Amino acid sequence: MISRRITPLAGILVGSSLLLVQPALASPPALSPSAVSPPVSQAEKKPVAEGSGGAVSTVDLDASKAALGVLREGGNAMDAAVAAAATLGVTEPYSAGLAGGGFIVYYDARRKKVHTIDGREAAPKAMGPASLEGIPFDDAVTSGLSAGVPGSVAQWELALRRFGTLSLRQALKPAIDVATKGFRVDQTFYDQTAANAARFKDFTSTAKLYLPGGAPPPVGSTFRNPELADTYRRLGRLGGEWLYGGALGVEVVATVKKPPVTPGSTRNVRPGLMELADLKAYRALERPPTKMTYKGMDVYGMAPPSSGGSTVGEALNILEALPKVGEHEYLEASRLAFADRGKYVGDIPGVPLKELLSDGFAKERACLIGERAMPHPAAPGDPDGMYGPCPAAPSAEATEAAKEGPETTHLVVADRWGNVVAYNITIESTGGNGIVVPGRGFLLNNELTDFTFGPAPGDPNLPGPGKRPRSSMAPTIVLDDDRPLLALGSPGGSTIITTVLQILLNRWNLGMSLPEALAAPRATQRNTAQTQAEQAFIDRYGAELTRRGHSLVLNPEIGAATAVEFLRHGRLQAVAEPTRRGGGSALVVSERR
Ligand code: DON
Numbered sequence: 008m009i010s011r012r013i014t015p016l017a018g019i020l021v022g023s024s025l026l027l028v029q030p031a032l033a034s035p036p037a038l039s040p041s042a043v044s045p046p047v048s049q050a051e052k053k054p055v056a057e058g059s060g061g062a063v064s065t066v067d068l069d070a071s072k073a074a075l076g077v078l079r080e081g082g083n084a085m086d087a088a089v090a091a092a093a094t095l096g097v098t099e100p101y102s103a104g105l106a107g108g109g110f111i112v113y114y115d116a117r118r119k120k121v122h123t124i125d126g127r128e129a130a131p132k133a134m135g136p137a138s139l140e141g142i143p144f145d146d147a148v149t150s151g152l153s154a155g156v157p158g159s160v161a162q163w164e165l166a167l168r169r170f171g172t173l174s175l176r177q178a179l180k181p182a183i184d185v186a187t188k189g190f191r192v193d194q195t196f197y198d199q200t201a202a203n204a205a206r207f208k209d210f211t212s213t214a215k216l217y218l219p220g221g222a223p224p225p226v227g228s229t230f231r232n233p234e235l236a237d238t239y240r241r242l243g244r245l246g247g248e249w250l251y252g253g254a255l256g257v258e259v260v261a262t263v264k265k266p267p268v269t270p271g272s273t274r275n276v277r278p279g280l281m282e283l284a285d286l287k288a289y290r291a292l293e294r295p296p297t298k299m300t301y302k303g304m305d306v307y308g309m310a311p312p313s314s315g316g317s318t319v320g321e322a323l324n325i326l327e328a329l330p331k332v333g334e335h336e337y338l339e340a341s342r343l344a345f346a347d348r349g350k351y352v353g354d355i356p357g358v359p360l361k362e363l364l365s366d367g368f369a370k371e372r373a374c375l376i377g378e379r380a381m382p383h384p385a386a387p388g389d390p391d392g393m394y395g396p397c398p399a400a401p402s403a404e405a406t407e408a409a410k411e412g413p414e415t416t417h418l419v420v421a422d423r424w425g426n427v428v429a430y431n432i433t434i435e436s437t438g439g440n441g442i443v444v445p446g447r448g449f450l451l452n453n454e455l456t457d458f459t460f461g462p463a464p465g466d467p468n469l470p471g472p473g474k475r476p477r478s479s480m481a482p483t484i485v486l487d488d489d490r491p492l493l494a495l496g497s498p499g500g501s502t503i504i505t506t507v508l509q510i511l512l513n514r515w516n517l518g519m520s521l522p523e524a525l526a527a528p529r530a531t532q533r534n535t536a537q538t539q540a541e542q543a544f545i546d547r548y549g550a551e552l553t554r555r556g557h558s559l560v561l562n563p564e565i566g567a568a569t570a571v572e573f574l575r576h577g578r579l580q581a582v583a584e585p586t587r588r589g590g591g592s593a594l595v596v597s598e599r600r
Pocket of ligand 1: 435454501
């Protein structure tokens with residue numbers, strides 16, 4: 008079900024509306040009960056909203072409403088983003104949660120500066136390069152071993168402290184309300200629960216929460232999670248310390264080391280290596296963003312341990328070096344950028360980021376792109392700062408990529424002051440490692456399966472003590488002349504990178520509006536023998552691309568993007584998926600024209 012091939016060596020494969028200034032950080036607005044969204048009708052869910060005063064796009068109406076409520080009460084974009092993320096932990100618990108991790112790219116309007124916050128999960132100190140060797144991928148997914156030290160809570164606290172106005176307690180309020188009153192089970196929630204039922208039933212805590220009466224809660228029913236509401240309440244009161252070294256941390260470690268396997272289950276559930284000291288040692292980190300310039304616009308992304316910023320940026324640079332950009336060129340540029348990501352990017356010192364994002368390197372790579380698809384697999388280039396004539400194309404080891412579904416989630420929030428958040432949050436697989444911490448109402452992540460399992464000498468993404476697994480998450484903010492133009496991102500594992508890239512090209516090279524750019528059919532080439540593509544992409548471009556040497560294979564649905572575009576005169580266009588993953592929810596503070 009959750010099978011996926013791991014990238015082998017060198018990844019050769021693969022409020023008040025009259026306020027015009029930002030309130031003092033020291034005086035958080037109190038959230039009135041009206042800021043808390045009541046249970047909502049899915050009929051209100053729409054993929055495009057245009058207006059002013061702030062905008063939100065998430066995959067889920069309750070989460071978008073939580074963020075909108077915070078914005079209407081005078082909170083800023085970071086406050087609203089944390090509120091939305093915590094709410095997604097309730098309504099999209101198989102994609103996001105307090106025991107997961109993520110990356111935030113943030114535009115601070117007052118200082119005209121882009122910041123990022125790395126809340127990626129970390130490997131425990133006891134994990135070494137061989138810790139995952141020989142373990143079947145599916146076994147690792149559903150295990151204590153795959154649970155990374157959670158990053159989301161530390162990230163929320165750092166994000167609010169640095170850029171927000173609310174306390175964690177205030178930011179968690181909308182989520183607590185949704186968890187208490189409940190949300191309507193939609194088809195997506197039902198399908199995801201059903202797809203996980205076989206492993207959820209193998210854990211007493213998970214079966215109790217998500218398989219009430221032994222089956223997934225039916226579509227249309229109201230799902231409440233009082234234990235998660237209680238966990239959030241205590242977290243608000245006690246702060247992150249409760250997790251990072253405190254009593255909640257003790258419970259997490261106990262669950263990781265001795266998962267609550269249902270008596271009689273035959274599943275081989277490997278225990279994890281996490282200790283309380285690993286939780287105490289965890290820090291969310293501010294890191295410089297990646298930056299590159301495309302068609303005169305500054306594209307900011309996430310630096311390692313994510314490969315999102317460098318890979319999107321390198322592919323854009325390669326495309327800029329070509330005389331024309333169409334579907335073929337998009338696929339080829341992506342192929343090359345993935346070859347480089349596999350060899351050079353991981354949570355290691357010395358990732359050659361500057362060179363990977365340099366025009367010289369991009370030119371050298373671009374000259375490998377011809378009329379026909381290049382032989383598979385593309386070998387990594389040499390980002391050594393010395394770029395000359397077109398090098399001979401070296402060969403590389405062939406590998407294969409798996410289909411990646413739209414697990415994980417992405418949200419965008421913009422506020423009336425012009426601050427912008429692009430935020431990817433994840434627990435990795437749909438349902439994370441499948442293990443709910445008993446009595447606490449949340450699932451653990453299986454993010455450590457993002458490491459290369461090995462053996463793979465020299466691979467930058469082998470596990471290591473305290474190391475963060477390489478990610479593909481690519482929250483992206485584009486500025487024009489220091490002003491925000493576009494913010495976007497998506498779930499989808501390594502297809503995140505191609506989805507972000509394709510939306511940017513649709514918008515800027517193919518002349519689509521932002522709603523069109525998100526709705527357009529997708530394809531994803533990650534240095535794989537075959538290019539996965541949605542049916543409509545195959546129907547439209549398949550014949551021509553096949554003639555040019557590409558081999559297309561169906562992937563029914565790629566990504567679940569969310570985005571906001573900054574129009575003229577302070578207007579905002581929030582955009583979500585019209586249909587993928589059941590469609591997303593775009594909202595603006597004021598729809599007045
Ligand atoms: O960090 C990453 O790239 C992944 N763990 C994100 C998870 C995801 O999108 C799952 N998708 N297939």
